[in-house]
Amino acid sequence: MFDxxxxxxxxxxxxxxxLDTVSVFGEVEGGAIRVTATANKAITAIELREDFLAGADREELEELLVTAVNRALQQADQVSANEMQAATKDMLGGLGGMFGQ
Known part of the structure; x- marks a missing residue:
C-alpha cells in the first residue's frame, strides 16, 4: 500500500x-494581445501588436489584458485537469488489484 x-x-x-513545459495562450482582438502561460498557471509572456497599442486607450488595454490573461489561465486549468484525470484513471486502475478487482 505504501508503495x-x-x-x-x-x-x-x-x-x-x-505541465511546466506545456504552453497555453489567451488572445483577444484577433491576436492584438497574446498572453502565454504554462499549464501550471505561470505567465511567461505578454505580446502586444504595435499597431493595436498605438490606437488603444489605457482603459481598453487594461480590460483586454485581463481578458487575455483569464483565457490563458482557463486553458491552463483545462490542460491540468486533463492530465490529472488521466493520471487518476491510471492510478485507480493500478489500485483495483488491491481490492480484488
Missing part, C-alpha cells in the same frame, strides 16, 4: 514538471 502511495506522489511530481 502505491509513493508511486502516486512521484506521478504527481512528474505531471507538475510536465
Amino acid at each position: 502505491k502511495i509513493m508511486a502516486a506522489q512521484q506521478k504527481a511530481e512528474e505531471i507538475k514538471k510536465r
